[in-house]
Amino acid sequence: MNGSTSTERYIPMTTVKSGHGKEVAPDIYSFTIQFVNVCFVGTPGQEEDWVLIDAGTPKSAPKIIEEAKERFGEHVKPRAIVLTHAHFDHIGAIMELIEEWDVPIYAHTLELPYLTGKKNYPIPDSSVDAGLIAKLSPMFPTEAIDLGSRIQALPDDGSIPFMKGWRWIHTPGHTEGHISLFRDIDRALIVGDAFVTVKQESLYSVLTQQLDIHGPPKYLTPDWDSSWESVKLLEKLKPLLAITGHGHPVSGEWLANNLAILAKDFDKMAIPKHGKYLNN
Numbered sequence: 246m247n248g249s250t251s252t253e254r255y256i257p258m259t260t261v262k263s264g265h266g267k268e269v270a271p272d273i274y275s276f277t278i279q280f281v282n283v284c285f286v287g288t289p290g291q292e293e294d295w296v297l298i299d300a301g302t303p304k305s306a307p308k309i310i311e312e313a314k315e316r317f318g319e320h321v322k323p324r325a326i327v328l329t330h331a332h333f334d335h336i337g338a339i340m341e342l343i344e345e346w347d348v349p350i351y352a353h354t355l356e357l358p359y360l361t362g363k364k365n366y367p368i369p370d371s372s373v374d375a376g377l378i379a380k381l382s383p384m385f386p387t388e389a390i391d392l393g394s395r396i397q398a399l400p401d402d403g404s405i406p407f408m409k410g411w412r413w414i415h416t417p418g419h420t421e422g423h424i425s426l427f428r429d430i431d432r433a434l435i436v437g438d439a440f441v442t443v444k445q446e447s448l449y450s451v452l453t454q455q456l457d458i459h460g461p462p463k464y465l466t467p468d469w470d471s472s473w474e475s476v477k478l479l480e481k482l483k484p485l486l487a488i489t490g491h492g493h494p495v496s497g498e499w500l501a502n503n504l505a506i507l508a509k510d511f512d513k514m515a516i517p518k519h520g521k522y523l524n525n
Contacts, residue, residue: 251333251386252340255304258378260454262493266312269486269494270433276312278305280451281334284435284488286408289317296407297323297342298426298435299335299490303386306341322346324407327399329437329490330420331359332366332465333386343395351406353415354398356422362391366420366465373463373517376446382464399424416479418472419461425475427482434484438462439475440507440515442492456493458503460515467522473511480508 266276278301287295358364369382426435444450445462
């Protein structure tokens with residue numbers, strides 16, 4: 246497997262939450278790496294249930310591995326890694342993690358070209374917002390990586406290997422093959438970047454992790470019609486708990502009220518007023 250800048254280029258940006266984890270359910274642990282969240286799904290002491298959702302930013306593998314050891318034990322590796330999508334901040338540590346753990350990786354079939362070296366993401370659009378991160382976004386890596394035979398398509402029936410009771414939901418817009426994960430029994434939702442709970446375009450908001458609901462990061466979202474439909478689909482699930490790729494885990498009345506507003510007013514709250522991908 247050959248690396249690329251999407252897994253090698255360190256981005257010198259962080260938040261007040263970086264290095265901190267939060268148990269949001271007995272078997273769901275959200276861990277923040279710089280400015281993105283990864284999830285450990287599984288109950289400590291029951292290694293057969295432990296799956297990693299997303300793979301953090303470049304150069305973050307040692308922190309993810311150490312946090313996993315703290316939670317599950319020194320020699321308990323995950324059964325698999327599931328990717329919500331393949332942007333650099335969700336696959337950044339994947340090469341080192343699979344070298345350490347030697348486990349299968351799963352993603353939506355439409356995301357596979359970005360994970361097998363066949364297709365690069367569009368260049369980020371800095372014109373979508375005045376925030377500093379949006380302005381810096383063209384510097385972010387968008388190159389495909391090649392995971393070869395390590396990467397597998399998720400099952401067509403919506404099931405997720407090694408995650409009993411969970412199902413994946415296709416939530417495109419931010420990327421073609423973006424998925425979210427949902428568990429019906431307790432209505433827990435792992436969102437990815439279909440919506441987030443911080444204004445990801447603003448450096449101040451990211452640094453301070455100011456809580457607010459937003460659509461997907463604008464600078465890396467090429468399909469706004471699909472993004473809106475994805476948010477509507479997730480709102481219809483009436484989740485009781487949501488872990489987003491960026492920002493704070495949220496639950497209860499705050500989640501219900503704000504997600505309903507976002508689904509209704511997505512055109513006003515999320516879609517940028519200008520940008521090169523607005524007609525896609």
